[in-house]
Amino acid sequence: xxxxxxxxxxxxxxxxxxxxxxxxxxxxxxxxxxxxxxxxxxxxxxxxxxxxxxxxxxxxxxxxxxxxxxxxxxxxxxxxxxxxxxxxxxxxxxxxxxxxxxxxxxxxxxxxxxxxxxxxxxxxxxxxxxxxxxxxxxxxxxxxxxxxxxxxxxxxxxxxxxxxxxxxxxxxxxxxxxxxxxxxxxxxxxxxxxxxxxxxxxxxxxxxxxxxxxxxxxxxxxxxxxxxxxxxxxxxxxxxxxxxxxxxxxxxxxxxxxxxxxxxxxxxxxxxxxxxxxxxxxxxxxxxxxxxxxxxxxxxxxxxxxxxxxxxxxxxxxxxxxxxxxxxxxxxxxxxxxxxxxxxxxxxxxxxxxxxxxxxxxxxxxxxxxxxxxxxxxxxxxxxxxxxxxxxxxxxxxxxxxxxxxxxxxxxxxxxxxxxxxxxxxxxxxxxxxxxxxxxxxxxxxxxxxxxxxxxxxxxxxxxxxxxxxxxxxxxxxxxxxxxxxxxxxxxxxxxxxxxxxxxxxxxxxxxxxxxxx
Amino acid sequence: xxxxxxxxxxxxxxxxxxxxxxxxxxxxxxxxxxxxxxxxxxxxxxxxxxxxxxxxxxxxxxxxxxxxxxxxxxxxxxxxxxxxxxxxxxxxxxxxxxxxxxxxxxxxxxxxxxxxxxxxxxxxxxxxxxxxxxxxxxxxxxxxxxxxxxxxxxxxxxxxxxxxxxxxxxxxxxxxxxxxxxxxxxxxxxxxxxxxxxxxxxxxxxxxxxxxxxxxxxxxxxxxxxxxxxxxxxxxxxxxxxxxxxxxxxxxxxxxxxxxxxxxxxxxxxxxxxxxxxxxxxxxxxxxxxxxxxxxxxxxxxxxxxxxxxxxxxxxxxxxxxxxxxxxxxxxxxxxxxxxxxxxxxxxx
Ligand SMILES: Nc1ncnc2c1ncn2[C@@H]1O[C@H](COP(=O)(O)OP(=O)(O)OP(=O)(O)O)[C@@H](O)[C@H]1O
Ligand SMILES: [Mg+2]
Numbered sequence: 001x002x003x004x005x006x007x008x009x010x011x012x013x014x015x016x017x018x019x020x021x022x023x024x025x026x027x028x029x030x031x032x033x034x035x036x037x038x039x040x041x042x043x044x045x046x047x048x049x050x051x052x053x054x055x056x057x058x059x060x061x062x063x064x065x066x067x068x069x070x071x072x073x074x075x076x077x078x079x080x081x082x083x084x085x086x087x088x089x090x091x092x093x094x095x096x097x098x099x100x101x102x103x104x105x106x107x108x109x110x111x112x113x114x115x116x117x118x119x120x121x122x123x124x125x126x127x128x129x130x131x132x133x134x135x136x137x138x139x140x141x142x143x144x145x146x147x148x149x150x151x152x153x154x155x156x157x158x159x160x161x162x163x164x165x166x167x168x169x170x171x172x173x174x175x176x177x178x179x180x181x182x183x184x185x186x187x188x189x190x191x192x193x194x195x196x197x198x199x200x201x202x203x204x205x206x207x208x209x210x211x212x213x214x215x216x217x218x219x220x221x222x223x224x225x226x227x228x229x230x231x232x233x234x235x236x237x238x239x240x241x242x243x244x245x246x247x248x249x250x251x252x253x254x255x256x257x258x259x260x261x262x263x264x265x266x267x268x269x270x271x272x273x274x275x276x277x278x279x280x281x282x283x284x285x286x287x288x289x290x291x292x293x294x295x296x297x298x299x300x301x302x303x304x305x306x307x308x309x310x311x312x313x314x315x316x317x318x319x320x321x322x323x324x325x326x327x328x329x330x331x332x333x334x335x336x337x338x339x340x341x342x343x344x345x346x347x348x349x350x351x352x353x354x355x356x357x358x359x360x361x362x363x364x365x366x367x368x369x370x371x372x373x374x375x376x377x378x379x380x381x382x383x384x385x386x387x388x389x390x391x392x393x394x395x396x397x398x399x400x401x402x403x404x405x406x407x408x409x410x411x412x413x414x415x416x417x418x419x420x421x422x423x424x425x426x427x428x429x430x431x432x433x434x435x436x437x438x439x440x441x442x443x444x445x446x447x448x449x450x451x452x453x454x455x456x457x458x459x460x461x462x463x464x465x466x467x468x469x470x471x472x473x474x475x476x477x478x479x480x481x482x483x484x485x486x487x488x489x490x491x492x493x494x495x496x497x498x499x500x501x502x503x504x505x506x507x508x509x510x511x512x513x514x515x516x517x518x
Numbered sequence: 519x520x521x522x523x524x525x526x527x528x529x530x531x532x533x534x535x536x537x538x539x540x541x542x543x544x545x546x547x548x549x550x551x552x553x554x555x556x557x558x559x560x561x562x563x564x565x566x567x568x569x570x571x572x573x574x575x576x577x578x579x580x581x582x583x584x585x586x587x588x589x590x591x592x593x594x595x596x597x598x599x600x601x602x603x604x605x606x607x608x609x610x611x612x613x614x615x616x617x618x619x620x621x622x623x624x625x626x627x628x629x630x631x632x633x634x635x636x637x638x639x640x641x642x643x644x645x646x647x648x649x650x651x652x653x654x655x656x657x658x659x660x661x662x663x664x665x666x667x668x669x670x671x672x673x674x675x676x677x678x679x680x681x682x683x684x685x686x687x688x689x690x691x692x693x694x695x696x697x698x699x700x701x702x703x704x705x706x707x708x709x710x711x712x713x714x715x716x717x718x719x720x721x722x723x724x725x726x727x728x729x730x731x732x733x734x735x736x737x738x739x740x741x742x743x744x745x746x747x748x749x750x751x752x753x754x755x756x757x758x759x760x761x762x763x764x765x766x767x768x769x770x771x772x773x774x775x776x777x778x779x780x781x782x783x784x785x786x787x788x789x790x791x792x793x794x795x796x797x798x799x800x801x802x803x804x805x806x807x808x809x810x811x812x813x814x815x816x817x818x819x820x821x822x823x824x825x826x827x828x829x830x831x832x833x834x835x836x837x838x839x840x841x842x843x844x845x846x847x848x849x850x851x852x853x854x855x856x857x858x859x860x861x862x863x864x865x866x867x
Contacts (some may be wrong), residue, residue, distance in 0.1 A: 306745060329750025336746070344746040347739045354732070358747045367729040 004029045004064055004161055004192050005050065005081075012045050012256045014401070017393055019045040022059065023218040025194075025211050027161065031144045032183060032193045034207035034224070036200075038433045039405025040391035042216045043196045047163050050074040050194075062162050063161075068429040074103075082159025084150045084167050087342060087404060088105035089115045096132055100153045124155050128182045138324050139266050142293055147171065151182075159388045162186065163194045166404070168202060169431045172291050172459045173494075180206050198405075200229035212236050237435050245438065247445045250469040252284035255315075256333075256422050256453035257303070262312035264295070264302040272298040273479035275312065284402050285444060285454040287468030287485070288459065291497050295477035296457050297339060300426055304336050305329040306344070317421060330359060335420030337412055339457070343501065345411045346399045353381035353395030380417075389436070390414035404431045409440075423447055426457040440466050461490050473500045524857060527808065528850040529800065535853070536843030544831065545840055551619025553829045554839075561824025562817045568824070570702025573711055573804075574777060578603070578818030580714040581769035582794025583801060583808040583815075584721050585637075585762045587862045590803045591725060592758035593738025598644060600767040601666030601789025602654030603638035604784070606770025608670040609636035611781035612677065612775060614687025627688040630713070630771050637767020640666060649752035655759065663787065671783045682783040686820050693776035708776035717765060722805040724761070734758050766791060793819075818843060 005027040012020035019042045027033050037043050048054045050061065052070035060067055063079050070076050076083070090099050097118040104280045105112045118134040122213060126131040130148045138146060140226035154162055164183075168176045183193055191277070197203060203210055204224060212219040212235045219235055226396060233241040253464070257280040264273035272295040281285045290296055301307035304316055305326040314322045316332040323334040346355050357366050381395035390409045392402055399407055408431055415423060425444065429437040444454050446469060458464050464471055471483045473496040481496050523538035541551035560574050568632035582599050589596035596602075600621055617625055674684055693708040701707075725731040737744045737754040745751050769790060797815050801807025818840045825836045846853075 304746075325748065325750075326746060330748050338746060343740075343742045345743065347736050347743050349739050350736065355734075358736075358743065361732050361747075362729055367732075370729050371727055372729055372732055 002029050002064075003027060005194075006062040007046065007050060007059065008062070009059040010046060010049055010056050010061070011185040012049055012054055013057050015393075018216055020049065020056070021216040021218075022218075025218075025371070026221070027192050027194055028208075029192055030187055030190060031208040032195055032206055033069055033186060034203040034210040035194060035196045035213070036198075036203065037213040038236060039214075039343050039409070039431075039436055040215075040403040041213045041236075043213065044403060046213070047083065047165055047194065047196065050076070051081060051163060052092055060070055073344070077157060077159070078472070080160035081156075081163065082154030082157055082161070083165065083441055084147075084154055085165055085457060088146050088150050089173035090138045090146055090149060093137070095135050095137055096141075096149050096152075096273075097134040099138060099149060100156050104157065116168045120512070121152060121156065123198070124152055128152075128185075129452075142297065145293075151179075160471055161192050161193055161194070163196075165196045165485070166431055168197055168199060173461060174201065174291070179426055198431065198437075200232055200434065203232065204229060214238060233434050239437065245441045247467075248449070250284045250448060252281035252469070253492055254282055256282050256317055257455065258313075258314075258315040258318075259303070260313045262299070262302060262314065263310040264298040264307060265310055271310070272477050273302065276474075276478055278472060278479055280453045280455050282421075283448055283451045283471040285448050285456055285457060287464035287471045288456070288474050288479075289454045289471050289493055289497055290466045292459055294474050294483065294497075296426070296474060298477075299474070300336070300339065300424055300457065302464075303329070303424065304334060305315070314374070327505055333421030335359075335418055335423040336424045337415050337423070339426035341407055341411055342405075346407060348400040351396045352385070352390070352392050352399050352402065353378050355399045356381040356384050356395070356410055359414060359418060384410070384413035384417055387417075389439070405433060409434055409436060410427040412440055412443070416447065419447075420452065420457065422430060422453045424455045424457070427459065428456070429458075437463075439499065461493055465490070465493075473497055525855060526855060527845055528853050531853050531857070532847040532850050533814070533843065536846035539846065540839035540842050543835065543842065547835055549829065549831045549835065554825055554831050557825045557828035557831070558818075558821045560828060561821030564824070565703065566701070567703035567705045568821070570698065570705025570707035572817050572820045574705060574707045575820040576812050577708075577710045577767040577776070578612070578715045578772045578790050579793060579797050579812035579816045580771065580808060581717060581765050582790050583797030583812050584805065585765035585769065585791075585800060585806070586794045586798035587803040587808050588721055588725075588765060589758060589762040590798060591738060592734040592754070593741075594645075594648075594755070594758055594762070595656050596641065596644075596659055596759065596762045596766075597656050597771070597795070598640060598662045598666075598763070598791075599794045600787050600789075601653040601659070601663035602640040602763040602766030603770040603773075603788065603791045604663075604666040604670050605640050606633035606767030607774045608673055608684075608770070608781050609633050609767070610691075610771040610774035611684045611687055613776035614691035614779075615677070615684050618688050618690070619758075620690055622690040625688065626693070626775070629687070629691040629775055630768065633767040633774065634764040636765065637770065638764040639757060641759040641763020641766070642756060645756035648759070649755045663718055663791070667784060667787060670781070674781055674783050684781045685729070686779050691775055692779060693772070694779070701758075706777055708772075710772040710776040713768065714772070717768060718805045718809060721765070721808075725805075730757070770796075796844060796848060800844075814847065815844070 007025045009024055010020050012023055023046055034504045035043050038419045045054065049056045052072045052075050061070060068079060087361055097107045097114055101117045103220045106117055121134040130152060131154060132145060132148050132421050152168065168179060171179060186193060196205060208223055210232060211221045214236060259276060259278040262273055263271055266272045269344050288296060298307060300308050305324050313320055315333065319332060321329050321332050342348060360366055365373055378395050384390060385395060388409045390413065393404045412428055429440050432440065448454055456468055468485050471485050472479045473481045473493065475497060476499060532617040544554045561568060563569055565596040576826045582603060585599045586596055613632040640662055644655045644662060647658050648654040648655045677684055693710045695709045725735060731756050733749045734785045736752050737749060741751050793815055797808060797811035800814060801809030822836045822840050825831045826833050
C-alpha cells in the first residue's frame with residue numbers, strides 16, 4: 001500500500017512545552033484520513049509542521065517515499081500539499097481573487113492580471129458549488145464564505161494532498177454535505193485528504209481511517225468502518241463521554257430581551273434584518289436556527305451595539321437599549337460570545353489573562369482609581385482557566401498561542417462568569433471537542449436554571465434542538481416561525497430555514513406576530 | 519535561548535557588526551579605523567565636557583523616541599514628531615520670553631507645559647482626522663511637519679519684528695544648571711535629562727499600570743475587539759496621538775529652555791523627530807529600550823563630530839559609518855534569525 005505522506009515520530013516543542021510528542025501519521029493515496037483529538041491535543045501543530053509553518057524538533061517526513069525537509073509553505077506547495085487553515089489566512093482588504101492568487105500572482109507583461117484569475121476562480125467556484133463571488137472583498141463576506149475562499153485557494157493551486165483543519169466548523173449542514181461531496185470528488189480524482197474535525201459524525205461519514213492523538217501523544221490509527229463514535233470519543237478523551245445533553249424543563253417567566261420591528265442593514269446598506277420581532281424570557285434558552293447569511297450576524301451586532309439600528313426597538317429588562325454603545329449594552333446585563341472570535345472576541349497579542357478581563361478591566365477589583373490591578377486580573381483569569389479547562393501554559397501566555405478550541409473556552413468562560421441577565425451565544429461551540437461541547441451546553445443550561453435568559457445562535461440543528469427550549473427560525477431577516485424543539489424535527493426545521501412554509505410553499509411574508517411564545 | 523537573553527544579545531551583536539563594517543568603509547576610503555574609532559570614543563567619553571554634551575544630545579532623543587514608541591504601542595505611526603517638536607520648541611521659547619515677572623517655580627513649569635500642549639495639539643489634529651474620517655495618520659503627520667516648520671518660522675519673525683530669533687528666554691524659564699555645567703567642564707548639560715527620564719517612567723506607568731493604557735494598547739492591537747469590549751475607539755486613537763505629541767513637544771522644550779535658550783528660524787527640519795523613529799525601533803518601542811536607543815543615537819551623533827577633527831575623516835564618511843552602525847542595529851531581525859539558527863544547531867547536537 002502506497003503512502004503519499006508519512007510523518008514519523010514527529011516532535012514539536014514550544015519552549016518547554018511539547019505540543020507533539022513522537023506522533024506518527026501515514027496517509028495512503030486516495031484516502032480521507034481523519035485526525036482526531038481534544039482541543040489543544042496538537043492537531044493543528046502537527047499539520048503546520050507538514051505544511052512547513054513549523055520546523056519539527058524531531059522525526060522525519062516522507063512524501064511519496066522520499067524523505068523531505070519542508071522548510072516553508074512554498075516547499076509544501078511544490079510538493080503538492082495544500083492547507084485550509086483553522087483560522088483563515090486572508091487579507092481583509094483584498095478581494096477573493098486577490099487573496100487566492102496572493103503569492104503566485106499571474107502576470108501579463110509585468111502587470112498582475114486579476115481578470116483571468118477571477119475567471120478561473122469563478123469556474124472552480126461553480127464546479128464545486130462554492131458560490132463565491134471572485135470580486136467580493138474579504139472583510140465584507142461572512143465567516144462561512146471566507147472558509148470557502150480558503151478551500152478555493154488550495155484547489156486553485158492544484159494541490160494533490162489537501163489538509164483541512166476544521167473546515168466544517170462554520171458551515172451549515174447543507175454546506176457540509178456539499179463539502180463532503182467535494183471531498184469525495186477530490187478523492188475520485190486521485191487526491192488524498194487529511195481532515196481535522198471534532199464532529200464524529202463527519203468522521204464516520206467520510207473518512208477511511210482515523211488517527212487519534214491525546215495531549216500531544218499519538219494514541220493510534222483505527223479503520224473507520226471498524227469503530228464507532230463512542231469508541232472514538234473515549235479513545236480521544238481517555239474516558240467515557242456523554243452525548244445527549246441532559247436538562248430539565250424550563251420555567252420561563254418575564255421578558256428579558258424584547259425586540260420590536262427591528263430593521264438592520266449590512267455594510268452595503270442592504271436590509272438584512274427586516275422588521276424582526278423576538279422575545280427571550282428569564283429562565284429559557286431560545287435558539288435561532290437558520291442558514292448563515294439570513295441576518296443572524298446583523299441581528300446580534302444590532303442588539304449588542306456594534307451595528308447601527310435602522311428602525312425598531314430593543315429592550316433589556318424593560319429598558320430601551322436601542323442604538324446604545326456596546327459598553328452600555330454590556331452594563332445593561334448582556335453577555336456576548338461573538339461569532340468571530342478573532343475579530344471581536346480576543347486581542348490575540350494580549351495575554352490570556354488580559355483577554356479574560358476584556359469586559360471587566362475598567363471596574364473594581366481590576367481597576368482602581370484609574371490604575372490596573374493586574375494581580376486581581378491574574379487571579380480571576382486563573383480561576384476561569386481552571387473552571388473552563390482552558391489549556392494554556394498560564395495567564396501570561398498570549399492568546400495567539402492557544403489552540404482554537406481553548407481560545408473559545410476562554411471567551412465563553414469570560415462571558416458566562418459575569419453572570420449576565422442575557423447571554424448571547426453565537427456559535428459558542430464552534431471548534432470545540434465533544435467533551436468541551438458537552439461542558440459548555442451544561443453551562444448554558446445552568447444559566448437558564450438560574451433564571452437567566454440565553455439566546456443561542458447556531459448553524460447546527462443538533463445543537464439548537466438539544467439545547468434550546470424554544471426555536472426561532474430565521475429566514476431572510478425575519479423570524480418565520482417559533483417551534484417547540486420536542487415537537488419538531490430536522491426536516492421541518494430544514495424546510496423553514498430554506499424559506500418554505502410548513503405546507504411546502506415558499507413563504508413570502510412572515511405571519512403577523514410570528515414570534516409569539518409557544 | 520531565553521527571550522530576555524536574545525533581547526540583550528541582538529542589539530549588542532548588531533552594534534559590533536556595525537562597527538566592523540564601518541571599519542571596512544574607513545579602510546577602503548583610506549583612513550585608519552582604529553584612529554577613527556578612538557576619535558569617536560573620545561568624542562563621546564573623552565572628558566567631562568564631552569560626556570556632558572553627549573548627555574545633552576541624548577535628552578531630546580529620549581523624548582522623541584518616547585513619542586514614536588508610544589504611538590507604535592497604540593497602533594499608530596507618528597511621523598509627525600518632528601513637527602510636534604518644532605511647535606513645542608516655539609511654544610516654550612515664546613512663554614520663556616513673554617513673561618518676566620514670574621518666579622521660576624511657575625515660569626519654568628509653564629514653559630514646559632506650553633511645549634507639551636503645543637505638541638499635543640499637533641498630535642490631536644491627525645488623531646482627530648484618523649478617528650473621524652479614517653485619514654491615515656502618516657499622511658497627515660507628514661504634512662503637519664511642514665506646517666509646523668513654516669508656522670513656527672513665521673511666528674518667530676512676528677515676535678522678533680522680522681528678525682530670525684526670538685531672543686533669549688528669561689532665566690526664570692531656563693533649564694540651565696550651574697551645578698551640571700560646573701560638573702561637566704561648562705558643557706551645555708541641563709536639567710532636561712531629568713525630565714526626559716521622568717517621562718520614560720511616565721510612559722511605562724501609562725502603558726503598564728493605568729486602565730487608560732490597557733485601553734490604548736487594546737485599541738492599537740485590535741479595534742474590533744476593543745469596540746466589542748465597550749471601549750471608545752475614536753477617543754483612544756485621539757488620546758494616543760495627543761500623548762505622543764506631548765512627548766514630542768517636550769523634546770522641543772529641551773532645545774528651547776535648555777540647550778539653546780531661544781528659538782530661531784530654521785532652514786529645514788532638526789532631524790531629531792525623524793531620528794526618534796529609529797530610536798524607538800532600536801528600543802523595541804519599550805520605555806527602557808528608548809533610553810538605550812537614544813543613548814546610542816545621541817552618542818554616535820555627538821561623538822562623530824570629533825572624527826573629522828581628531829582623525830581627519832571627512833564628515834560624509836562619518837555620516838556613512840554612523841548610518842551603517844544604525845542600519846545594523848535596526849536590522850536586528852536578521853541577527854535574531856541567525857542567533858536562533860545557531861542556538862538550534864547547538865541544541866540539536
Ligand atoms: N505558537 C505557539 N506557541 C506556544 N504554544 C503553542 C503555539 N501553538 C500551539 N501551542 C500550544 O500547543 C498545543 C497544541 O495546539 P494545537 O493548536 O495544535 O491544538 P489543536 O489540537 O489544533 O486544538 P484545537 O482543536 O483546539 O484546534 C496547545 O496547548 C497550544 O497552546
Ligand atoms: Mg487546531
